[in-house]
Amino acid sequence: MKHQVTIKDIARKLGVSTSTVSRALKDHPDISVKTREAVKELANILGYKPNMIALNLKHSRTNTIGVLVPEVEHYFFSSVLNGVEEVAYKNNFSVMVFQSNESYMREVLIAQNFLTNRVDGVLASFSKNTHDFSHFKQIIENEIPLVFFDRERGELHADSVIVDDYSGAYHAVSHLISKGSRRIAFYSAPEHLVLGKNRLEGYKAALEDHGITYNPELVYSCDTFDEAEKISRSILKKHDRPDAIFAVNDLTAIGAMKVAKKLGLRVPDDIRFVGFENSRSSWICEPELTTVDQFGFELGKEATGLLLARIKLNTFEYEVERRMMKTQVVVRGTT
Amino acid sequence: MKHQVTIKDIARKLGVSTSTVSRALKDHPDISVKTREAVKELANILGYKPNMIALNLKHSRTNTIGVLVPEVEHYFFSSVLNGVEEVAYKNNFSVMVFQSNESYMREVLIAQNFLTNRVDGVLASFSKNTHDFSHFKQIIENEIPLVFFDRERGELHADSVIVDDYSGAYHAVSHLISKGSRRIAFYSAPEHLVLGKNRLEGYKAALEDHGITYNPELVYSCDTFDEAEKISRSILKKHDRPDAIFAVNDLTAIGAMKVAKKLGLRVPDDIRFVGFENSRSSWICEPELTTVDQFGFELGKEATGLLLARIKLNTFEYEVERRMMKTQVVVRGTT
């Protein structure tokens, strides 16, 4: 890397002090118009760019927020990211994105990284395999504002912005029932994720409200395409197979549907499917998938707005907030 | 943000100087074992973390590489990103990811950001709408190593790691011909992207090598799902419709296939499809899409390895390299 043009270079060439250059560039009234113009002109010619690192050191802030995300490959998370960037850029903040790849180890390293890089705030969606939260506690102990999104953890001093999983699941299942389904299977996320529990509750409530007894045997732990392909084969071959499957995300629903079609089942006549995400994939598969829109973009904007507000507060004495994003059932060909 | 624990805090509490603390933490032999132990113990208790910002300022490097990417939502780019992170983390580099969203304006801002944040190197895949490259020239003028990936620009002092678009297209089209297709349409990216030109050349070469005359009327500028849905309607209704479509990416191919199926055409009997990407979507659609695997993960690793080597070189006097990644035709149901 070449020697970057500094305020010193300008000062030397003009025969003035660095403080004069600094003030001239910021239109400080103490500096004469002549000097100011000269400084600005030379700064332009030399291509001077203020060194953010020095500024950050002085102000002990970086104007950077760190984002921890399981995998950007998921449509939901990449749409959240778009929302995050939208708001961050408007407020002159940079965004550092880190993927945990659903690995606890990597997540801990990333949290360390946030501390050593002194990010001003953190947006985090922890991995499925995270059961110990001391790395987040460290961030909180350093009084760096932390906002969880999508996946939350109640007992920490951290805000959270999450999808209204309960009502999303409730409406999705109600929709299936209104179409005539009675034996509705649920492919669920691990229950230690609050979202898994909430969706299960929504699922149960919808059943009960429509006079259907909850049957725990219809609930499976399965949240990827591959797993869905694997377990669906045996599930769908049974004579008392479900007449609908509600899955925790779109790809899981699509994986199950693929198996159903291979087994000769007609969608939606023999079996219905509902996903959760409203991803690109949901209108690529055939028939197009009925799904619950999670409004990731809006969630990203909301979470970032909240985080920036916390950062600007400049105190850590705030009441933790928990915001819930609306969802919407998008009805398509699979129901 | 709370006052972070600094080397000074430790020094004050122990009644020694900051330099002693600094050396003690780095096992400098000048420091007595007793002092060293005391320092380390207190550092642990207080939760001391070295301030990277100060270190960066001192060393004028940040151990950070900036990545400019059109959209992480694309499978190809997110898989590249995974490769980038893999290599970067292993070498103790952080990765800052920025999306241009195919917007030239945003790209220029991001390039500025790279400069003010003094990243040590840049990986970039510029937007489709970028025709002026002065923002990249600025990066180069500052002697910050720059590696283009996927999309390249020859005349700049920047390495590039790209997909072998020519041979990918050549083999894809040859495969279609071997299956019996003769009127093969090409849904192409804008030609000012080198990759668009190269794939067109590969397409032409494959046709000619198999004795088929190149017909420019079968080449369309179309590289998104939506556009494909729009233009395919009229194209496929013609009596001299193509008997195969080779598309610049998977989603475009899938969009076209969707229209074909709606028009009652049987895939692959009436019309064949080949995409380019080997994305998740390619095995979600039905029939599963034959496509050209771009090996994004490997490309990301390769590009990052090259960039890190440039950074370590510590001089800007190197011969620019141009690396080509192999591709592979993945045959599935659409051909």
Place this chain on the structure above:
DNA sequence: CAAATGTGCGCACAAAGTTACGGAAAATTC
């Protein structure tokens, strides 16, 4: 016992930029 060597640690400065304070020269006032 003096000189030479070794040990352990602090001072000062470096990185780039901001800013309180002070001081010299010019402009104004009486």
Place this chain on the structure above:
DNA sequence: GAATTTTCCGTAACTTTGTGCGCACATTTG
């Protein structure tokens, strides 16, 4: 013409960490 104010700019301190140099004291050597 002297006193005061204003204008304009420089000095030095400050953010955190690392390091060359040197100082003070202790130990070893002749």
